[in-house]
Amino acid sequence: MEKTTTNVLIAGAGHAGAQAALMLRKLGFAGAVALAGAEADPPYERPPLSKAYLAGEEPFERMLMRPKEAWAELNIDLLRGRRIVAVNPAAHEARCENGERITYGKMIWAAGGTPRRLPAPGGDLAGIHVIRMRADVDAIRAELGGANNIVIIGGGYIGLEAASVLVGMGKRVCVLEAQDRLLARVAGPALSDFYEGEHRSRGVDIRLGAKVDAIIEQGGRPAGVRLAGGADLPADLVIVGIGIAPEVEPLIAAGAEGALGGVKVDEFCRTSLPDIYAAGDCAAHANRHAGGAVIRLESVQNAHDQAAAAAAAIAGSPKPYDAVPWFWSDQYDLKLQTAGLSTGHDQALVRGDPDSRSFSVVYLKNSRVIALDCVNATRDYAQGRRLVSTGGVCDLNLLTDPDVPLYKPPVRKG
Numbered sequence: 043m044e045k046t047t048t049n050v051l052i053a054g055a056g057h058a059g060a061q062a063a064l065m066l067r068k069l070g071f072a073g074a075v076a077l078a079g080a081e082a083d084p085p086y087e088r089p090p091l092s093k094a095y096l097a098g099e100e101p102f103e104r105m106l107m108r109p110k111e112a113w114a115e116l117n118i119d120l121l122r123g124r125r126i127v128a129v130n131p132a133a134h135e136a137r138c139e140n141g142e143r144i145t146y147g148k149m150i151w152a153a154g155g156t157p158r159r160l161p162a163p164g165g166d167l168a169g170i171h172v173i174r175m176r177a178d179v180d181a182i183r184a185e186l187g188g189a190n191n192i193v194i195i196g197g198g199y200i201g202l203e204a205a206s207v208l209v210g211m212g213k214r215v216c217v218l219e220a221q222d223r224l225l226a227r228v229a230g231p232a233l234s235d236f237y238e239g240e241h242r243s244r245g246v247d248i249r250l251g252a253k254v255d256a257i258i259e260q261g262g263r264p265a266g267v268r269l270a271g272g273a274d275l276p277a278d279l280v281i282v283g284i285g286i287a288p289e290v291e292p293l294i295a296a297g298a299e300g301a302l303g304g305v306k307v308d309e310f311c312r313t314s315l316p317d318i319y320a321a322g323d324c325a326a327h328a329n330r331h332a333g334g335a336v337i338r339l340e341s342v343q344n345a346h347d348q349a350a351a352a353a354a355a356i357a358g359s360p361k362p363y364d365a366v367p368w369f370w371s372d373q374y375d376l377k378l379q380t381a382g383l384s385t386g387h388d389q390a391l392v393r394g395d396p397d398s399r400s401f402s403v404v405y406l407k408n409s410r411v412i413a414l415d416c417v418n419a420t421r422d423y424a425q426g427r428r429l430v431s432t433g434g435v436c437d438l439n440l441l442t443d444p445d446v447p448l449y450k451p452p453v454r455k456g
């Protein structure tokens with residue numbers, strides 16, 4: 043079986059993996075870099091999967107992070123269709139599913155996560171979909187023609203983005219959320235209420251506190267969803283968006299310290315295994331913006347910035363990861379931009395009027411701004427991000443006045 047040797051092996055060719063490879067070259071790293079990913083496609087942007095790509099409005103080629111030829115031009119060895127299934131840290135060797143062995147000097151583990159399947163009878167039928175890869179959305183789109191009733195399980199960002207696209211295509215869409223509000227894991231009640239109102243006003247049937255008992259099957263496909271309590275909802279197609287399980291099994295099996303289902307890293311993205319770093323959705327880290335708590339972030343920002351930190355450490359110019367978290371979500375004509383982390387806030391103020399569909403929710407802890415959710419309010423977002431990064435102090439009495447800027451750069455003297 044083939045054996046490859048490389049200076050840096052990157053496992054996973056998604057957001058973090060691709061960014062790590064690009065960053066190594068940007069920092070002048072001249073050694074061999076192999077970017078090994080399980081998917082057949084070159085690295086691509088995932089956010090459009092539940093937005094414009096699902097809507098059929100963005101061709102896949104536009105989602106590529108770099109044109110196909112760019113990887114070879116940068117002397118990055120893109121190994122597609124290579125799933126790494128075992129790591130031997132002592133021998134500095136990884137084994138791919140196809141038996142190929144790769145010897146490395148340093149390794150960056152950037153394998154993201156796998157969507158959780160529905161833990162209910164019928165949860166693995168054909169016609170039950172997730173959205174994580176291009177292939178997932180291609181499979182959904184192939185079935186859309188024959189699907190009128192679509193049930194989305196999970197009222198998080200991915201489920202709600204999919205709902206906004208599908209209701210826009212004229213489908214009957216029902217969103218089932220187990221919690222008592224949408225976006226419960228990531229946002230405060232004011233934002234949840236706003237999005238619930240928006241979706242309902244477009245005809246999305248939202249069921250809160252909904253628990254799925256089973257998928258009703260007909261001819262090997264879903265025909266409906268049975269809720270705890272007995273109600274049946276018609277469904278020709280089901281999309282499950284209930285989170286991911288980090289892809290870290292080979293590292294944990296090799297003895298890496300784990301946390302929160304992922305792999306634990308320090309501020310330079312080093313795992314507890316020698317010469318192995320990790321970045322992106324799979325990397326649990328202590329985050330200053332979460333009060334030092336160990337968290338996992340699932341965002342493009344985190345994938346890019348952690349990848350940059352790992353690459354910088356390997357390239358010999360270490361810089362700790364300390365970025366302000368940010369995120370966005372597109373639903374209908376609403377652009378949500380968030381800065382900071384609202385977990386643990388003790389006050390949430392609404393700035394502007396939600397009825398105008400342009401407003402922000404400002405989250406405070408001990409009278410400091412720790413996070414913002416800005417809906418169609420890009421200026422608040424840009425200023426709020428600065429505010430969060432500089433320590434979040436401002437005049438609390440003026441926070442709710444949308445005419446008063448959230449942040450004014452200090453005046454330079456002289």
Ligand SMILES: Cc1cc2nc3c(=O)[nH]c(=O)nc-3n(C[C@H](O)[C@H](O)[C@H](O)COP(=O)(O)OP(=O)(O)OC[C@H]3O[C@@H](n4cnc5c(N)ncnc54)[C@H](O)[C@@H]3O)c2cc1C
Nearest residue numbers: 054056057058080088089126153154322323340341342345
């Ligand atoms: C539908 C959708 C919409 C999103 N929208 C937004 C958004 O609007 N804003 C935002 O900030 N974030 C968004 N995200 C989140 C963002 O895309 C992720 O946080 C980001 O992709 C994480 O990067 P990653 O490199 O850790 O994982 P990924 O990008 O998932 O890359 C991991 C790669 O590793 C591969 N892999 C897995 N196991 C192995 C293995 N053992 N060996 C080799 N390769 C392996 C996978 O196939 C995958 O290609 C969205 C995500 C999804 C799925």
